[in-house]
Amino acid sequence: MTTAAYQGEPGSNSATAARALxxxxxxxxxxxxxxxxxxxxxxxxxxxxIPVDNxxxxxxxxxxxxxxxxxxxxxxxxxxxxxxxxxxxxGATLDQVECxxxxxxxxxxxxKVLREGGWRTLVSxxxxxxxxxxxxxxxxxxxALAPPAAAELYGLEVxxxxxxxxxxxxxxxxxxxxxxxxxxYTGEPTMTSLFFSxxxxxxxxxxxxxxxATSGVNLTKIESYQMGAGLNASRFYVEVEGHPDDExxxxxxxxxxxxxxEVRILGVYPAHPHRLAD
Numbered sequence: 001m002t003t004a005a006y007q008g009e010p011g012s013n014s015a016t017a018a019r020a021l022x023x024x025x026x027x028x029x030x031x032x033x034x035x036x037x038x039x040x041x042x043x044x045x046x047x048x049x050i051p052v053d054n055x056x057x058x059x060x061x062x063x064x065x066x067x068x069x070x071x072x073x074x075x076x077x078x079x080x081x082x083x084x085x086x087x088x089x090x091g092a093t094l095d096q097v098e099c100x101x102x103x104x105x106x107x108x109x110x111x112k113v114l115r116e117g118g119w120r121t122l123v124s125x126x127x128x129x130x131x132x133x134x135x136x137x138x139x140x141x142x143x144a145l146a147p148p149a150a151a152e153l154y155g156l157e158v159x160x161x162x163x164x165x166x167x168x169x170x171x172x173x174x175x176x177x178x179x180x181x182x183x184x185y186t187g188e189p190t191m192t193s194l195f196f197s198x199x200x201x202x203x204x205x206x207x208x209x210x211x212x213a214t215s216g217v218n219l220t221k222i223e224s225y226q227m228g229a230g231l232n233a234s235r236f237y238v239e240v241e242g243h244p245d246d247e248x249x250x251x252x253x254x255x256x257x258x259x260x261x262e263v264r265i266l267g268v269y270p271a272h273p274h275r276l277a278d
Contacts (some may be wrong), residue, residue: 073269211255
């Protein structure tokens with residue numbers, strides 16, 4: 001049976017994504033992204049379900065720096081609609097709340113309700129962890145911003161439902177595995193993720209990416225990473241619409257390799273239906 005690791009506690013958005021992807025699997029909550037990735041690397045889990053970016057808050061800090069060094073491969077992606085409820089101890093009411101706990105990203109995605117309430121905020125390691133903390137405190141002055149599943153899991157009272165600022169708030173997760181299970185080239189919508197390091201020459205990045213432009217290939221993401229503390233050329237993470245066996249992608253990758261010191265395919269996987277609906 002598959003075991004899926006994720007960062008966070010039961011009831012978190014990552015737990016929801018892991019259960020949606022692997023409903024019949026064993027699930028392994030982890031305290032950090034590093035621990036979730038290490039669980040896969042060391043064989044304690046088969047896959048890790050990791051958030052990489054959010055439509056409201058942007059990229060998830062640290063994750064993109066961990067991916068190139070993890071030695072793991074992206075085998076799938078999943079988009080989860082993000083919903084937050086304001087929840088408190090049993091019997092608590094909204095006018096009793098003085099302090100709201102949650103993960104820093106959740107606090108940033110629910111600014112309107114926090115501003116309306118004028119409440120003090122406390123940062124927790126995880127949204128579901130914030131709900132657990134409120135349940136353990138049993139103090140009506142403390143509330144949590146957490147996914148709806150956390151209220152039932154920890155026996156909390158929903159004081160106000162769906163308080164996220166953006167009703168279209170969505171987080172993208174990737175599934176990481178020890179094995180590079182590349183999706184076959186069938187003509188169906190496919191994503192390719194890769195890392196590359198440009199040669200230390202003038203206009204290297206412009207030249208390296210030129211093949212994608214001339215071949216009409218869409219880059220949906222590009223992130224840069226400085227390697228070390230010196231002035232060496234940067235490493236880049238790129239996501240491309242298409243499959244490496246497509247002639248256009250193959251030509252673009254050939255040109256990319258000519259101007260790069262390293263090109264590494266991190267994953268070739270089916271595009272999630274959410275991406276096709278945009």
